[in-house]
Amino acid sequence: MRIALDAMGGDHGPTPNVHGTRLALEANPDLTIVLVGDQAQLEPRLAAAAVPANRVELIHAPQVVEMREKPAEAIRRKPEASIFRCWQLLATGAVEGLVSAGNTGAVVAGGLKTRKFLHCVHRPGIATVMPTAKGRCVILDVGANVFPKPRHLLEYGVMGKVFAQSMLHIDRPLLGLMNVGEEEGKGHELVQKTYELFRTSHLKDHFYGNIEGRDIHRGTVDVVVTDGFTGNVVLKLCEGVFEFIMGMVKSEVIHPLPHDRELAAQAAVQLVGKYHYSAFGGAPLLGVDGVCIICHGSSNERAIANALSVAALDCRLKINDKIVAELEQLPSGNDD
Amino acid sequence: MRIALDAMGGDHGPTPNVHGTRLALEANPDLTIVLVGDQAQLEPRLAAAAVPANRVELIHAPQVVEMREKPAEAIRRKPEASIFRCWQLLATGAVEGLVSAGNTGAVVAGGLKTRKFLHCVHRPGIATVMPTAKGRCVILDVGANVFPKPRHLLEYGVMGKVFAQSMLHIDRPLLGLMNVGEEEGKGHELVQKTYELFRTSHLKDHFYGNIEGRDIHRGTVDVVVTDGFTGNVVLKLCEGVFEFIMGMVKSEVIHPLPHDRELAAQAAVQLVGKYHYSAFGGAPLLGVDGVCIICHGSSNERAIANALSVAALDCRLKINDKIVAELEQLPSGNDD
Numbered sequence: 001m002r003i004a005l006d007a008m009g010g011d012h013g014p015t016p017n018v019h020g021t022r023l024a025l026e027a028n029p030d031l032t033i034v035l036v037g038d039q040a041q042l043e044p045r046l047a048a049a050a051v052p053a054n055r056v057e058l059i060h061a062p063q064v065v066e067m068r069e070k071p072a073e074a075i076r077r078k079p080e081a082s083i084f085r086c087w088q089l090l091a092t093g094a095v096e097g098l099v100s101a102g103n104t105g106a107v108v109a110g111g112l113k114t115r116k117f118l119h120c121v122h123r124p125g126i127a128t129v130m131p132t133a134k135g136r137c138v139i140l141d142v143g144a145n146v147f148p149k150p151r152h153l154l155e156y157g158v159m160g161k162v163f164a165q166s167m168l169h170i171d172r173p174l175l176g177l178m179n180v181g182e183e184e185g186k187g188h189e190l191v192q193k194t195y196e197l198f199r200t201s202h203l204k205d206h207f208y209g210n211i212e213g214r215d216i217h218r219g220t221v222d223v224v225v226t227d228g229f230t231g232n233v234v235l236k237l238c239e240g241v242f243e244f245i246m247g248m249v250k251s252e253v254i255h256p257l258p259h260d261r262e263l264a265a266q267a268a269v270q271l272v273g274k275y276h277y278s279a280f281g282g283a284p285l286l287g288v289d290g291v292c293i294i295c296h297g298s299s300n301e302r303a304i305a306n307a308l309s310v311a312a313l314d315c316r317l318k319i320n321d322k323i324v325a326e327l328e329q330l331p332s333g334n335d336d
Numbered sequence: 337m338r339i340a341l342d343a344m345g346g347d348h349g350p351t352p353n354v355h356g357t358r359l360a361l362e363a364n365p366d367l368t369i370v371l372v373g374d375q376a377q378l379e380p381r382l383a384a385a386a387v388p389a390n391r392v393e394l395i396h397a398p399q400v401v402e403m404r405e406k407p408a409e410a411i412r413r414k415p416e417a418s419i420f421r422c423w424q425l426l427a428t429g430a431v432e433g434l435v436s437a438g439n440t441g442a443v444v445a446g447g448l449k450t451r452k453f454l455h456c457v458h459r460p461g462i463a464t465v466m467p468t469a470k471g472r473c474v475i476l477d478v479g480a481n482v483f484p485k486p487r488h489l490l491e492y493g494v495m496g497k498v499f500a501q502s503m504l505h506i507d508r509p510l511l512g513l514m515n516v517g518e519e520e521g522k523g524h525e526l527v528q529k530t531y532e533l534f535r536t537s538h539l540k541d542h543f544y545g546n547i548e549g550r551d552i553h554r555g556t557v558d559v560v561v562t563d564g565f566t567g568n569v570v571l572k573l574c575e576g577v578f579e580f581i582m583g584m585v586k587s588e589v590i591h592p593l594p595h596d597r598e599l600a601a602q603a604a605v606q607l608v609g610k611y612h613y614s615a616f617g618g619a620p621l622l623g624v625d626g627v628c629i630i631c632h633g634s635s636n637e638r639a640i641a642n643a644l645s646v647a648a649l650d651c652r653l654k655i656n657d658k659i660v661a662e663l664e665q666l667p668s669g670n671d672d
Contacts, residue, residue, distance in 0.1 A: 068519060070519065070521065105517070131580075132580070133580055133583060143516055146516060146523055146524045147524040147525070178569060180479055180482060180564070180565055180568040180569065181441070182404075183404060183406065185406065187482055187565060188482045188483040188565055189483070212568075212569075212572045213568070213569040213570065213571065213572030213573030213574070213575070213576055214572040214573065214575045214576035214579070215576065216573060216576055217573075217576040217577055217579065217580035218576060218579075218580075228516070229516055229523060229524055229566065230565065230566055230569055232516040232548075232549070233514060233516070233548075233549040233566055233569070233570060234549065234569060234570075234573055235549065236548045236549030236550040237549030237550065237552060237553075237570055237573055237574070237577075238549070238573070238577055239549070239550045240549055240550035240551065240552055240553040240554060241553055241573075241574055241577040241578065241581075242577065242581060243550070243553065243554070244467075244468070244469055244553035244554070245577075245578060245581045245582070245611070246581070247469060248607055248611060249585050249589070249604075249607065252603055252606070252607050253585070253589075253590070253600050253603040253604050253607060254589070254600070256599075256603065257593075257596040257599060257600060258595075258596065258599075259594075259595035259596050260593040260594065260595050260596040260597075260600070261596075263592075263593060263594075264589050264590070264593055264596070264600065267588055267589040267592065268585075268589050270588070271584055271585065271588050271589060275581070275584060
């Protein structure tokens with residue numbers, strides 16, 4: 001199995017990508033990693049990290065999309081950037097998947113440009129796993145498609161269901177539609193029409209109906225379907241609230257303790273590690289014909305290795321085949 | 337000063353409303369409260385709670401909008417419901433403000449029906465105060481207007497600014513537009529057009545630009561402007577994340593402590609009380625000609641009293657006059 005890695009992507013440049021490669025190769029004996037990036041920077045790092053040369057390939061890409069660069073401009077001005085080279089490899093079948101911690105917008109734009117979507121998919125969406133009081137849920141889209149059509153959301157429901165079954169081992173996932181109230185008829189036209197699509201599709205037995213913001217972490221459903229604008233705000237808000245509350249817990253609960261301060265502080269650090277949203281690894285861009293995992297820009301080597309392993313697992317589990325088989329059960333719908 | 341109270345509103349019926357009335361009267365010597373609701377239920381409760389009879393008036397309303405009732409249906413089927421009677425009192429000038437812990441959608445629908453908006457306001461919006469790492473911020477709209485126009489969001493910026501100045505005592509509030517990334521040009525058409533309106537208005541020196549979900553609790557800005565769909569999800573998500581994390585803190589940090597478990601548990605309870613979103617009192621529906629405070633359905637007497645006091649303060653500070661004066665500085669804009 002061959003996975004391409006955008007070796008220049010992320011806030012910390014090639015180093016965590018190279019070390020993540022070594023860790024992922026150790027964990028996945030069937031894996032070959034194609035590192036795409038600046039040869040002059042990658043070769044010495046690969047040698048220094050003692051990455052087995054027979055299990056990596058290096059493809060030179062002379063350009064890098066910066067983290068704050070506008071995707072549309074990047075695609076025009078830097079066609080040879082590492083992330084776009086990864087997509088070319090995927091589009092030509094040279095690799096089965098790709099992983100990038102680079103500019104998320106550019107990763108998505110590269111994917112949209114290849115137009116290599118799965119059969120029956122109108123627009124790919126980014127899925128993210130979140131912790132809940134009952135375990136885990138998957139939420140999508142979290143930013144690929146900020147103004148979707150109802151049909152897109154229906155397809156995200158299918159993709160989320162298959163993902164929850166295959167990756168989260170939930171036999172009969174329950175799907176919820178993010179809204180401002182539980183009652184049918186709530187919200188704007190997009191969610192009203194989407195509600196109707198779910199209710200009349202073969203997913204109806206999996207469809208919980210509308211959910212509210214507080215339902216996500218209560219674990220009311222296993223799959224949260226939402227537009228990419230709302231989903232992106234949700235994702236980043238969770239990060240912010242988590243940070244804020246843990247700060248308050250440290251100063252107002254842990255710091256004043258006379259005896260157990262050290263112990264409590266250690267437990268808090270562990271909790272942050274366990275429930276921090278970045279601990280849930282990369283986020284798959286579902287709906288493309290191939291595997292694409294988008295990592296947090298601040299990913300360390302462990303996060304990169306984790307994402308490479310998830311990409312390999314996605315390939316092994318043939319998630320895309322399952323998504324297509326299920327999408328084919330939907331009534332044919334156009335992109336509106 | 338006369339404030340109407342929807343005495344039937346809320347999950348717990350008239351009791352917390354009656355007790356909240358007593359507390360608010362004690363705290364506000366200039367206040368008269370007009371209780372609107374079922375006379376037969378209210379009279380004995382007012383007597384039992386020893387509410388001073390010379391400072392309350394009772395207006396009988398034979399109907400109640402249930403918490404899960406659809407607002408549009410309620411307005412048609414129950415024109416004499418307590419919340420709609422409150423709006424009639426406001427519209428005729430019989431009271432200066434109203435407070436309700438009832439069905440939020442019905443409160444908003446009642447307000448929209450009176451069409452008694454402030455000069456220059458196209459659509460009212462609900463504002464909520466949230467704690468941040470730097471103090472407090474105000475976010476609006478959190479649910480009155482789920483599919484707004486850019487002009488509405490610009491007006492929310494003005495209202496939020498005046499609110500932050502008057503109620504949060506922030507001299508020069510910084511305004512942020514909720515988006516999926518900081519860079520100009522991010523997001524869908526609504527936020528792109530709104531960005532441009534802010535950038536070219538007299539608010540431009542107060543305009544921070546786009547913010548992301550994680551910025552809210554970091555306190556990056558003092559006023560968060562967003563559509564009512566996103567804002568409502570944000571509000572309820574915060575509640576859910578807070579609940580979730582405090583649950584984890586209790587079981588994983590506090591419970592295992594050998595010596596200080598009790599002390600830490602007490603501090604956690606205090607923290608929950610201090611930072612819980614319901615502790616920030618009622619949410620004003622800004623933009624109506626009068627004062628309207630919407631309370632959480634689960635409000636206790638303290639929350640009702642708090643909301644009545646805030647309504648009285650809004651009247652005293654003449655927030656609406658300030659909003660109108662500032663809205664008049666905007667270039668005239670139509671509702672698109």
